[in-house]
Amino acid sequence: MKKFVNAVDTVLTESLDGFAAAHADIVQLGGGHKFVRRKSLKPGKVALLSGGGTGHEPLHAGFVGAGMLDAACPGQIFTSPTPDQMAEAMAEIDTGAGTLLIVKNYEGDLMNFEMAAEIAEGRVERVVVNDDLAVEDSLYTIGRRGVAGTLVVEKLVGAAAERGADLDALKALGEGVNAATRSMGVALTSCTVPAAGKPMFELGADEMEFGVGIHGEPGRRREKLRSADSIAEEIVAAIAGDLSLAKTPVLLFVNGFGGTPSMELYLMYNAARRMLEARGIVVARSLVGSYVTSLDMAGCSITVTALGDDLVALWDAPVHTAALRWGA
Amino acid sequence: MKKFVNAVDTVLTESLDGFAAAHADIVQLGGGHKFVRRKSLKPGKVALLSGGGTGHEPLHAGFVGAGMLDAACPGQIFTSPTPDQMAEAMAEIDTGAGTLLIVKNYEGDLMNFEMAAEIAEGRVERVVVNDDLAVEDSLYTIGRRGVAGTLVVEKLVGAAAERGADLDALKALGEGVNAATRSMGVALTSCTVPAAGKPMFELGADEMEFGVGIHGEPGRRREKLRSADSIAEEIVAAIAGDLSLAKTPVLLFVNGFGGTPSMELYLMYNAARRMLEARGIVVARSLVGSYVTSLDMAGCSITVTALGDDLVALWDAPVHTAALRWGA
Numbered sequence: 001m002k003k004f005v006n007a008v009d010t011v012l013t014e015s016l017d018g019f020a021a022a023h024a025d026i027v028q029l030g031g032g033h034k035f036v037r038r039k040s041l042k043p044g045k046v047a048l049l050s051g052g053g054t055g056h057e058p059l060h061a062g063f064v065g066a067g068m069l070d071a072a073c074p075g076q077i078f079t080s081p082t083p084d085q086m087a088e089a090m091a092e093i094d095t096g097a098g099t100l101l102i103v104k105n106y107e108g109d110l111m112n113f114e115m116a117a118e119i120a121e122g123r124v125e126r127v128v129v130n131d132d133l134a135v136e137d138s139l140y141t142i143g144r145r146g147v148a149g150t151l152v153v154e155k156l157v158g159a160a161a162e163r164g165a166d167l168d169a170l171k172a173l174g175e176g177v178n179a180a181t182r183s184m185g186v187a188l189t190s191c192t193v194p195a196a197g198k199p200m201f202e203l204g205a206d207e208m209e210f211g212v213g214i215h216g217e218p219g220r221r222r223e224k225l226r227s228a229d230s231i232a233e234e235i236v237a238a239i240a241g242d243l244s245l246a247k248t249p250v251l252l253f254v255n256g257f258g259g260t261p262s263m264e265l266y267l268m269y270n271a272a273r274r275m276l277e278a279r280g281i282v283v284a285r286s287l288v289g290s291y292v293t294s295l296d297m298a299g300c301s302i303t304v305t306a307l308g309d310d311l312v313a314l315w316d317a318p319v320h321t322a323a324l325r326w327g328a
Numbered sequence: 329m330k331k332f333v334n335a336v337d338t339v340l341t342e343s344l345d346g347f348a349a350a351h352a353d354i355v356q357l358g359g360g361h362k363f364v365r366r367k368s369l370k371p372g373k374v375a376l377l378s379g380g381g382t383g384h385e386p387l388h389a390g391f392v393g394a395g396m397l398d399a400a401c402p403g404q405i406f407t408s409p410t411p412d413q414m415a416e417a418m419a420e421i422d423t424g425a426g427t428l429l430i431v432k433n434y435e436g437d438l439m440n441f442e443m444a445a446e447i448a449e450g451r452v453e454r455v456v457v458n459d460d461l462a463v464e465d466s467l468y469t470i471g472r473r474g475v476a477g478t479l480v481v482e483k484l485v486g487a488a489a490e491r492g493a494d495l496d497a498l499k500a501l502g503e504g505v506n507a508a509t510r511s512m513g514v515a516l517t518s519c520t521v522p523a524a525g526k527p528m529f530e531l532g533a534d535e536m537e538f539g540v541g542i543h544g545e546p547g548r549r550r551e552k553l554r555s556a557d558s559i560a561e562e563i564v565a566a567i568a569g570d571l572s573l574a575k576t577p578v579l580l581f582v583n584g585f586g587g588t589p590s591m592e593l594y595l596m597y598n599a600a601r602r603m604l605e606a607r608g609i610v611v612a613r614s615l616v617g618s619y620v621t622s623l624d625m626a627g628c629s630i631t632v633t634a635l636g637d638d639l640v641a642l643w644d645a646p647v648h649t650a651a652l653r654w655g656a
Contacts, residue, residue, distance in 0.1 A: 002516040002533070002626060004556040004592040006599070014556075015591045018598030022614040057590045188330040205330070228332040228342075258589040261623050262385045263343045264332040270346030271334070286350040290618075295589050298330060298624065325653055 001197040003296075008194045012054055012076060019061060023322040026065045034081075035089035036061040037071040046161045046170055047071070047093040050102040050154060051086060052109050053078040055193070056214060059151060059292045062323030068158035069102075069321075077193050077295070078215045080108035086116030090124065098123035098167040102154055102174065104146030105130040125167055127174030129153050131183045131303065133242050134211030134219045147214050148255040148292040148303045149181035155324065159317035177305065182239040185219075185301030186231055187212035189259060191294045210234075214257070214294045228264075232271035235302045240279055248306040249284035251315060252276065256290035259298035265289065272302050285315050291323060329525040331624075336522045340382055340404060347389060351650040354393045362409075363417035364389040365399040374489045374498055375399070375421040378430040378482060379414060380437050381406040383521070384542060387479060387620045390651030396486035397430075397649075405521050405623070406543045408436035414444030418452065426451035426495040430482055430502060432474030433458040453495055455502030457481050459511045459631065461570050462539030462547045475542050476583040476620040476631045477509035483652065487645035505633065510567040513547075513629030514559055515540035517587060519622045538562075542585070542622045556592075560599035563630045568607055576634040577612030579643060580604065584618035587626035593617065600630050613643050619651060 005011050013033050020029040020036065027036050035051070050060040051073030060072035070093040075081035090099050099120065103113045105128050117124040130141075131149030138145055157174045165173065187209040190199035200216040203209060208226075211219025254269040256262070269288045276283055284307055292301070307315065318327035333339050341361050348357040348364065355364050363379070378388040379401030388400035398421040403409035418427050427448065431441045433456050445452040458469075459477030466473055485502045493501065515537040518527035528544040531537060536554075539547025582597040584590070597616045604611055612635055620629070635643065646655035 002536075002553060004516075004559065004588070004596050004628065006555045006557050006595075011591065011595060014598050015594040018594035018596075018601070018616070021601055021611075022594065022597055022616050054591065055589075057594075062590075188332075208330075225330060227334045229334050231332065259587045259624060259626075260332070261383075261586040261621055262390075262618075263339065263382065263623070266343040266346035266350065266385075267334075267339060268332050268346075269350055270342050273346070273349055283349075288346070288350050290590075293589055295591070296587060296626065298587075300332065 001192055001194065003194055005194055011194050012074065016074065026320065026322055030088060030092065034085040035071045035073045036064050037089065037093055038064050041070060041093060041095055043095045044097055045095065046097045046167050047095065047099040048102065048158055048161055049086065049089055049093065049099055051075065051081045052104055053080055055295045056293050058323030063151065063154050063321050065321035067162050067317060067319035068154055068324065077195065080112045083112045083115035086113055087119050090116065090120045094122040100157065100167060100170050100174065101126035102150065102157065103128050104150050105143055106140045107142065108140065123167060125171045127153060127171060127178060129178050131178060131181045132213065133182045133238060134184045138213055139217045140215065145213050147183045147185065148253060148301050149178065149183050151291050152181055152251065152253065152303065152305050153177045155319065156311055156314040159314040162317065180243065180306040181303060182243050183301050183303040184235045184238055185212050185257065185299060186210055187257065187297055187299035188225065189298040190216055191258065191297035193295065212299060214292060216294060228268055228271045232268060232302065233275050236272055236275035239304045243304065243306055245281050245306055249282040250276065251285040251305040251307050252283045253287040253303040255292050255301045255303060257297040257299040258290055258293035259296045260300055262289065265300055268300055284312060329520055329522065331522055333522055339522050340402065344402060354648065354650055358416060358420065362413040363399045363401045364392050365417065365421055366392050369398060369421060369423055371423040372425055373423065374425045374495050375423065375427040376430065376486055376489055377414065377417055377421065377427055379403065379409045380432055381408055383623045384621050386651030391479065391482050391649050393649035395490050395645060395647035396482055396652065405523065408434065408440045411440045411443035414441055415447050418444065418448045422450040428485065428495060428498050428502065429454040430478065430485065431456050432478055433471055434468045435470065436468065451495060453499045455481060455499055455506060457506050459506060459509045460541065461510045461566060462512045466541055467545045468543065473541050475511045475513065476581060476629050477506065477511050479619050480509050480579065480581065480631065480633050481505045483647065484639055484642040487642040490645065508571065508634040509631060510571050511629050511631040512563045512566055513540050513585065513627060514538055515585065515625055515627035516553065517626040518544055519586065519625035521623065540627060542620060544622060556596055556599045560596060560630065561603050564600055564603035567632045571632065571634055573609050573634055577610040578604065579613040579633040579635050580611045581615040581631040583620050583629045583631060585625040585627040586618055586621035587624045588628055590617065593628055596628055612640060
């Protein structure tokens with residue numbers, strides 16, 4: 001295993017210490033590394049909490065800050081955080097307007113967030129993100145997996161929360177954004193979890209995993225690597241076939257899995273944009289980068305969200321986090 | 329070779345098309361993909377131009393925009409741009425106050441930027457960046473190589489140019505920042521240039537290249553992979569031994585080479601910060617991410633810049649580019 005580590009059992013805490021020190025103007029760490037919270041809370045605002053196994057950075061801790069999340073609970077790598085982590089985070093960030101949980105659709109996350117909600121003092125609602133249309137049911141999921149679209153839900157709900165929307169409105173917004181969002185990804189290599197020390201799965205020198213999950217879960221099929229255009233066309237066709245996109249401008253988000261350089265991501269963005277435009281779909285907003293990753297996996301995903309004017313305004317609203325920052 | 333490509337000879341142009349489309353609010357492409365320029369020029373401001381071989385994205389095109397560069401010329405991968413690219417860019421961005429070239433210290437770049445300066449109409453000065461203290465003289469360089477410190481020079485000079493500093497002042501500032509900046513990097517894997525289709529060099533399964541260049545040039549030595557702390561300590565010791573850092577707060581910049589996930593970069597940041605603090609050095613500003621890359625190389629570099637109060641203010645000044653954005 002070739003990684004920058006000191007010991008496999010301190011990778012997460014050392015990385016969180018570095019993250020908190022580098023972004024001390026935006027975040028602070030909870031005791032025992034249980035959560036990363038926004039440095040300055042906004043009293044009366046609905047609190048937004050997300051979290052999940054780590055290895056997907058900058059998701060979620062990189063999205064804590066003004067205009068997005070109030071806190072994120074980092075589990076061990078690819079492992080759900082514990083209910084006590086979430087309960088402590090909720091106790092810290094709920095300023096009286098209740099808490100909205102944004103949960104990716106994995107069994108462990110759902111169960112632990114639910115247990116945490118039961119012991120919380122204030123009112124708690126949740127939005128479950130399941131944007132990955134590659135497969136129904138998967139290693140850790142009943143139904144569709146939650147992947148890169150989680151960023152979009154967190155950004156848009158975060159902007160609305162900042163403007164003072166109440167808990168019910170935010171839950172409805174989050175569910176609406178999730179319903180308007182689809183993603184699918186392709187892996188060119190496996191990732192390596194530090195504690196395992198070897199690749200999670202094997203791919204031949206000319207193979208890709210089409211429809212891969214962000215924990216290396218199997219996708220639709222394993223096949224020979226194809227051209228960027230051919231990959232983009234299949235993903236865009238699947239998304240356009242599953243979402244109602246007629247006359248709706250979209251957000252196009254090309255996301256790297258951690259080991260793919262930005263030159264390739266922009267090339268994929270260019271391909272996906274052409275495929276959308278060939279269908280008469282207008283790309284109104286764009287995001288390209290490695291935001292919802294799988295450690296060092298080479299690969300990328302394409303996410304499309306149908307945007308009405310209201311969602312465009314929420315996307316453009318100021319955000320000030322470690323990984324996403326504009327207008328503030 | 330496992331990359332998202334359509335054809336090796338269109339990787340660069342397709343990627344630039346995607347970049348320009350995704351960031352159409354910030355940049356526009358010159359004809360024939362010869363340069364990426366800031367969409368809105370600021371008349372009377374000294375024009376800042378950089379460029380070099382591609383494969384280091386987001387450097388340089390990702391730093392074009394308000395508060396940083398006015399244009400960047402992308403060469404083929406790891407290949408200097410041509411003098412006519414630079415001359416066309418200069419003709420487009422010089423609004424009468426002259427042009428400052430920010431050039432990494434590689435023979436091809438120096439020669440081609442000099443030829444371009446000779447045919448330019450307006451006054452042209454240059455700053456040569458040579459922050460890499462790993463080795464003197466290298467495959468493509470006489471003296472020290474220019475690496476991740478180039479971002480720091482571009483940011484600080486860009487902020488001063490935005491405030492109206494003249495050409496002589498900016499040249500002096502750039503040279504001062506370069507003199508106050510040192511970097512060194514470590515590769516855990518090689519990178520793969522698309523046109524070659526195979527890794528540039530071979531590293532054993534337990535080896536690293538200590539002091540590697542951003543084109544895979546050899547460093548100080550090849551050796552067994554060591555702990556993150558041990559790597560950070562050697563680099564910080566080398567930098568602190570070469571820069572005068574007593575009582576000067578610093579910028580600490582941990583840069584990924586493209587294939588290393590942010591969890592490891594923050595862990596390395598945490599290690600380097602501890603090593604600096606153990607020497608009584610205060611880390612006043614931080615940057616962690618993959619900004620000056622080598623395609624898909626796994627590895628990272630550590631850059632330290634000694635910051636006076638004036639440089640802290642320039643670092644904090646608003647910047648609005650594709651890859652670096654704050655305060656605007």
